[in-house]
Amino acid sequence: MNTYPNVNETKDLIKQLVSIPSPSGYTEKVIQHVEDFLTNLNVETQRNRKGGLIATLPGENDNEHRMLTAHVDTLGAMVKEVKSNGRLRLDLIGGFKYNSIEGEYCEIHTSNGEIITGTILMHQTSVHVYKDAGNAKRDQENMEVRIDAKVENADAIRELGIEVGDFVSFDPRVQISDNGFIKSRHLDDKASVAILLQLIKRLKEENITLPYTTHFLISNNEEIGYGGNSNITPETVEYLAVDMGAMGDGQSTDEYTVSICVKDASGPYHYGLRKHLVELANANGIDYKLDIYPYYGSDASAAIRAGHDIVHGLIGPGIDSSHAFERTHETSLDYTEQLLYHYILSKLVSY
Incomplete structure (x- = not known):
C-alpha cells in the first residue's frame, strides 16, 4: 500500500477531536478547534447560522463546485x-x-x-x-x-x-494501539473530520489548485438529521458525505478498507458517482468495499431530502460497533484519505 503521507497525524487529530465534548446542540468548542486548525493553514472559513463551519478552496473552474462534508457533532x-x-x-x-x-x-x-x-x-x-x-x-x-x-x-x-x-x-475513552487500531466513542464522525482536515492541509502544503472550487462543510447537526442540508451553493454539482462505514452481520465493510455506500435507509446513492469512486480506487490501488447500510442516513441524503439538485455520494472508514464502543484501523483511515485525494483532483461525473 502506498501510504498516505500523514496518517499518524490523522490519528493524533482524531484523539484531539474526540476529547472535546460535542453532543448535537453543544458544538461551539469543537467547531472553534476546527476553525483554528484551518485558520492556521490560511484557509477561508465561515460559520452558518446553525453553527457549522464551511471552508472553501478556490478551483480552476468556479462555475461548477464540489462539496465534501463530515460532521463533528456526536451522540x-x-x-x-x-x-x-x-x-x-x-x-x-x-x-x-x-x-x-x-x-x-x-x-x-x-x-x-x-x-x-x-x-x-x-x-x-x-x-x-x-x-x-x-x-x-x-x-x-x-x-x-x-x-x-x-x-x-x-x-x-x-x-x-x-x-x-x-x-x-x-467519556470517549480513546486509545491508539501500536498495531494501528484506534478505539474511542465518537469515531462517528470525528475520524472523517480529521481526514478532511488533513486532506486540506496536504493540498495547502503541496500548493495544489483543485480543478473545481470545493467547499468543505463541517456540519454540527447530523446526528439529529439536518446538519448538511443547507449552505450548498447553486453551483454545487457533486456532494460527497464522508462518514463511517457500518459493520455487522451481512455487511461487507471492514476496519481495513474504505467503504463506498451504494444505498442506505434513504435509498440508493448516485450510480454514476459510485462508479467513478470505484474506478478511482481500482486505478490507484485503493482497497474498498461496496456496502448497503440498512438503518443509516447521511448529510448527503439530508441534502437530497431538502430538495438540492446534486449528485450525491457517501464514503468513509469502516467503524466497528457503531454508536457504541467504536473501533477502526489506520489502514481504513489511510485508504479513505487516498480515495478523497484522488477524487477531488478528478473530473466531475457525467449526469
Whole structure:
C-alpha cells in the first residue's frame, strides 16, 4: 500500500477531536478547534447560522463546485429530570440504545459553564440489593446519572447549578494501539473530520489548485438529521458525505478498507458517482468495499431530502460497533484519505 503521507497525524487529530465534548446542540468548542486548525493553514472559513463551519478552496473552474462534508457533532444526552434521590434522569441525543452507555463516565455541562462529572448507571445496579439487576430493562425509567458530589435530593443538585436541559457528554475513552487500531466513542464522525482536515492541509502544503472550487462543510447537526442540508451553493454539482462505514452481520465493510455506500435507509446513492469512486480506487490501488447500510442516513441524503439538485455520494472508514464502543484501523483511515485525494483532483461525473 502506498501510504498516505500523514496518517499518524490523522490519528493524533482524531484523539484531539474526540476529547472535546460535542453532543448535537453543544458544538461551539469543537467547531472553534476546527476553525483554528484551518485558520492556521490560511484557509477561508465561515460559520452558518446553525453553527457549522464551511471552508472553501478556490478551483480552476468556479462555475461548477464540489462539496465534501463530515460532521463533528456526536451522540450525547440532556438532563431530563432532577430526581428526588439526588440523581439525574437522561433524555438521549441521537440514535443509540441505553445499554451502550451503561457504566460510562460522563460530564454534565451546566448553563453557567461548570463541568460536573458522574457515572451512568442502572438504578438497580447493586446485585446485593436488587435481584433483577441483570434483567431490568435498560431504559429512561431505570437508568440515571450518579453525580460525583454529595447530593441526596433535588435541591442539592440544583445548588450545584445543574438543571433540566443541561447537556451530558460521554467519556470517549480513546486509545491508539501500536498495531494501528484506534478505539474511542465518537469515531462517528470525528475520524472523517480529521481526514478532511488533513486532506486540506496536504493540498495547502503541496500548493495544489483543485480543478473545481470545493467547499468543505463541517456540519454540527447530523446526528439529529439536518446538519448538511443547507449552505450548498447553486453551483454545487457533486456532494460527497464522508462518514463511517457500518459493520455487522451481512455487511461487507471492514476496519481495513474504505467503504463506498451504494444505498442506505434513504435509498440508493448516485450510480454514476459510485462508479467513478470505484474506478478511482481500482486505478490507484485503493482497497474498498461496496456496502448497503440498512438503518443509516447521511448529510448527503439530508441534502437530497431538502430538495438540492446534486449528485450525491457517501464514503468513509469502516467503524466497528457503531454508536457504541467504536473501533477502526489506520489502514481504513489511510485508504479513505487516498480515495478523497484522488477524487477531488478528478473530473466531475457525467449526469
